Amino acid sequence: MKTAEIARRFLAYFEKNDHTIVPSASLVTDDPALLFTVAGMVPFIPYLSGDVPPPYPRAADNQKCIRTNDIEEVGKTPRHGTFFQMLGNWSFGDYFKRDAIGYAWELLTMPEDEGGLGFDPADLWVTVYEEDDEAYDLWREVARLPEDRIQRLGKDTNYWSTGLPGPAGPCSEIFFDLGPEYGIDGGPATDDDRYVEIWNLVFMQYEITNVRSKYDFDVVGELPAKNIDTGMGLERIAFIKQGVDNMYETDQVRPVLDKAVELSGRTYGADHEDDVRFRVVADHVRSSLMLLADGVTPSNDGRGYILRRLMRRVIRSMRLLGVERPTFAELFAVSRDAMAEAYPVVAEDWARISQYAIAEEETFLRTLAAGSALLDDSLAQTKASGGTTIPGSEAFLLHDTYGFPIDLTLEIAQEAGLTVDRAAFDTLMQEQRQRAKADARARKRQLADTSVYRDLRARGETVFTGYTDLQTESTVLGILVDGMSVDRAATGQIAEIILAETALYAESGGQVADKGIIVGPGYELDVLDVQKPVAGLISHTVEVTSGEVGVGQPATSVVDAENRRGARQAHSATHLVHAALRDTLGRSATQAGSLNRAGYLRFDFSWGQALSDDTKTEIEEIANNAVRESLEVTTRVLPLDEARSLGAIALFGEKYGDKVRMVDIGGPWSRELCAGTHVSTSAEVGLISLVGESSVGASNRRVEALVGLDAFRQLAAERALVSQLTSTLKTPREQLPARIAELTASLKAAEKKIAAYEAKALADRLPALVEKATAVGPHRVVAESLGTASSADDVRSLALQVRDRLGADATVVALGAELNGRPVVVVATNEAARSAGAKAGVLAKAAATALGGGGGGRDDVAQGGGTDASALPSALAAVKGALNAA
Structure with a gap:
């Protein structure tokens, strides 16, 4: 069956x-x-x-x-x-x-x-x-x-x-x-x-x-x-x-196991360790597929970290089975076919799911390559020192920082004839788990006790009237102060107010909460936040600005109309940008999160590479064309299955009931499930100006835009800036890019010429610096300030030249300079000086302490810096003092 x-x-x-x-x-x-x-x-x-x-x-x-x-x-x-x-x-x-x-x-x-x-x-x-x-x-x-x-x-x-x-x-x-x-x-x-x-x-x-x-x-x-x-x-x-x-x-899991057997060339049932690996692959591929289908994407924290860990355990297991090439395209496709009968979404959304899976595999294979290089260094150092065991701390660093699996570290170390201090590694892992558990317990303790809302919710759902009204008369059903139910709240107190009906929108679906007030006989409340602590109940966090409010009193919720207008514009603009993205990039560019507030929108979507300037321009133009066409915005409440059959887009991870609210802009051009507030026609959005595009993960991008009057103000500011540049540079608007590029090239050439002059000027001081060598204990020491310099590299180069010019005697060179107002000291020692106990890193640290900063480096050459350039003489004296002390 x-x-x-x-x-x-x-x-x-x-x-x-x-x-x-x-x-x-x-x-x-x-x-x-x-x-x-x-x-x-x-x-x-x-x-x-x-x-x-x-x-x-x-x-x-x-x-x-x-x-x-x-x-x-x-x-x-x-x-x-x-x-x-x-x-x-x-x-x-x-x-x-x-x-x-x-x-x-x-x-x-x-x-x-x-x-x-x-x-x-x-x-x-x-x-x-x-x-x-x-x-x-x-x-x-x-x-x-x-x-x-x-x-x-x-x-x-x-x-x-x-x-x-x-x-x-x-x-x-x-x-x-x-x-x-x-x-x-x-x-x-x-x-x-x-x-x-x-x-x-x-x-x-x-x-x-x-x-x-x-x-x-x-x-x-x-x-x-x-x-x-x-x-x-x-x-x-x-x-x-x-x-x-x-x-x-079983039938939903075994096909992946069989594919892993085929790819590895090994036999299932012949070796216990291999069998465990085959099962891990089968289980984790299916789990990863289902998490991706529900909108989780690989990352370094939270849910994304768990998904990443599952996927990387698959790669590790396949590697231990002898397969080092990419396999996700084949393994995930088999799991898709096995699960599609029960969960059709894994086939319907295959393009997006496979994109994330393949990108994560590529990333981790590169990580394995980098980790292998680090592990090779550790193996070489252990052997060079005559040791046989890699420290647990290094294995933990590879695991925790680079995502390099401990099993792989153990396998590679064994091949090299070495072991790993597994006990120390396990101790560090246990400490990490305890920190994670403590964090989880803290989250659990911080979780609000929702039982305080139980009696209030039992009276029915809060009726939200804000789709049509900006002001609604109602009754105070409950008041909470510091999480406790109370009868009254007086001037100056922060409280939660529960109303039977409200026009104020509670934060959800990416749209921030409304601003506004609640007023009643003898009192006024400033609304600080509006949330849904439990399903169906809306709670208003307020400051009592005058009077005293009590349970059972009349209350009128009043929405800040201007702020709501801006939020409606931003939320509808988000739908337009989403539709424009899908028009431009395809259906796989699906929403991964959003934020809408008056005048601003932020939209995250699944995509693996940066958008070109031409693509961003195209998206912006499509969205603004929709604004110009004054598309009708309509909403319908209908069964979830019917909305999906009509092609409505749902946000991954969002919970939907049997009945949903579907928002259409221009009919099916933009059709999404959304409980937010929207404009009546797209023309009311006014203007959409993309102001940013960036990465928010291995396979997620983010676009940001200003909307309406905020977009106009930003464009007006840019126009004023362009006008100022044309006036200052006496260059027509269309020639500005070429003129600025010309000036930039001239500036770089001048800076390069100045740096060359400064470097030559420093080099010309070489004979004089050599002449200033004095004896400090067994060392010949040059400790001089150079004044200003263009780069630390020039100071370092001169210090090494002075050291080499002074020959084989024990030599220490400490040169100080001021770089863009900040002091730096470079210390160089030769082999004879180091044999006599002079370490450049120690001496640079002593100089940096006098400069109010930090420093260090190798025994032969090191550098220190700080914030107080006037302390350079003291820093050079500190180098001599450290040599005397040694």
């Missing part, structure tokens, strides 16, 4: 049992404490916690997940994967244990020809929380399981909580017995790989507090509405139903 068919049967079964089928949320979660959707429950947390009223009483889904905390186990066990799919059925205060157990058992054991999964009941075991007699009895009654196949286990395995105050409850897990050839008898309690957990039923029935650890807390009492949260691992069901030994050999 194919993986996609298992998912289809699961969803069909629960749809037949009155569950709303919910599409998978993005792998990119908006939970600030998480990088990814790590479990099936993540999208439903607001409903399970009671922060947001659920839109349906029961639901089912197939949720995409990414989890990398066990990444080192991938390929080593039958079921550790970074990307996985979690089938789940959910009840929000509707059914509870009896029905949850009944649904799970019926679907699992129903014959395949009746639409079930066809498991033999004799192969299934169940665990329950040791104190959950109700679940135990229900398994006996509903499933008719014998007592010896129901095992009671403790909190560490059969009790669910987030580790934070809130909902919690016991769980019951269903296991499949692979058979005696896979391990010992005794059921799941043996913790043996023979028993594979396939489904977990969480009975969310208690409220907990005083959480001391994940398994140590106080139970406050039962929840008013008990929830069901289940998760069935799709990959685990698939490898059992397909009769293979692990998830890597």
Whole structure:
């Protein structure tokens, strides 16, 4: 049974049992404490916690997940994967244990020809929380399981909580017995790989507090509405139903493994280490494909770093399998074909996905080349010193700074007959992990407690009226000060105000929050920010500028009309620029982020190289032509599937509900899903002027533009500048570039001539400087200030000439000069001086200290500098003093 068919049967079964089928949320979660959707429950947390009223009483889904905390186990066990799919059925205060157990058992054991999964009941075991007699009895009654196949286990395995105050409850897990050839008898309690957990039923029935650890807390009492949260691992069901030994050999993963075998020329199943590498490649290619499809791009931090790490582990594994040439074009194409039936987007967006994958592989192969050169130096130095071990710190530097995998370092060192101090490397890695965990804990502690909004959200969604109105009368539903609910807020206080209706736009979709005020009887509030702390609720951060505001009072939200006009212009201009980019560069130039505020827009898009001046001009012209044509801007609210069928562009990673708002500019010319505010016709945008284009990552570019009156002012300023240049240079406007180029060339020639004169003047001082040599201890020393010089290279060259002219005696030369107002001292020593203890780097450091700066270098020549040019005599004296001390 194919993986996609298992998912289809699961969803069909629960749809037949009155569950709303919910599409998978993005792998990119908006939970600030998480990088990814790590479990099936993540999208439903607001409903399970009671922060947001659920839109349906029961639901089912197939949720995409990414989890990398066990990444080192991938390929080593039958079921550790970074990307996985979690089938789940959910009840929000509707059914509870009896029905949850009944649904799970019926679907699992129903014959395949009746639409079930066809498991033999004799192969299934169940665990329950040791104190959950109700679940135990229900398994006996509903499933008719014998007592010896129901095992009671403790909190560490059969009790669910987030580790934070809130909902919690016991769980019951269903296991499949692979058979005696896979391990010992005794059921799941043996913790043996023979028993594979396939489904977990969480009975969310208690409220907990005083959480001391994940398994140590106080139970406050039962929840008013008990929830069901289940998760069935799709990959685990698939490898059992397909009769293979692990998830890597299932129909959605095995094709990539087979391609890796073909490319390497090695055999799967012949060598354990190779088998692990093949599985890592298969798992990580699929995970990378799905992350790219959800809009994640490789980078050095956050989600992008995780993606980069997965992709680089693929390259490393292929290299260890003997393949050093690029392979992503072939591996990712195979994964695309395997996943397209379940996720058509991987084929529809293949051009963009493959562009990122191939670019990342090319970049890392160059990194490997650079890292290999650094490692070769380390190997040579270790051998030259008579050592046999590369320091762990150097291996860590290669890994952490250059992305050079430790396994590759170990392999290359072994080939050279050396070892790596792995213990020191592991210590440094552990310290890095602890820092990362501390940072994650800090983020979790800083996460706002959304439970304060629960009661307010339960009264319904905040109605946003700002699409049509700039002023709306409403009522104060709630006031928060320092995260606590209060009845009133007085003059001078900063507070959050929740209204039943508001005309003020909350920051989202790249558009910044509206500016404005909220007024009522006897009070006025200055709006500092507008946000959506939980879905459907709008919160206004305000300063009470006069009077006192209380819950239940009338309130009128008033939008700053001029600022809103500018924001509308910028947001519509962003859509025009996006359409112009796609017209010019093609469909693969997709949006990766944006920022719109009055008079300004910033737009990030996927593209691997800088735009030429001609391309930027073309984009700007297309966008402004759309402005000139006064295209009609219309909005429609319609089902998500219908909007997509009409070609509406969605922003990667953005969460969309069943109903979406689609913004058309000129009909299908620009058609995007967007909740922002827009102009009525494109002519209202006024003017778009591109002012910047830059890189924001290996495969992302950014364009910036001024809009409307701000664009006009910028162009007017440039016109004034051109006018001033034509007047000053007495050159017609059209001849300015040639005239400026001519003046620049003349200036460079003059500067070169002056530098040559200055260098000659310094060189002419060589005999006089040699004559000034004096004895300081065993050394002949020249310590002189040259006055001003054009470059440090000239000073260095003269110092070396003086040193060489003084012959084989122990010689130290220290020459100081002023370069553009800043002092520099160059120290040069010969071999005899160094043998006598004079090190140029030490002496330069002594000089730099006197100059108020820093310095150093090699033993034979070094340089120091600072900020106080008047201290040059003291710096030269410090060199002599250091020689005397030595």
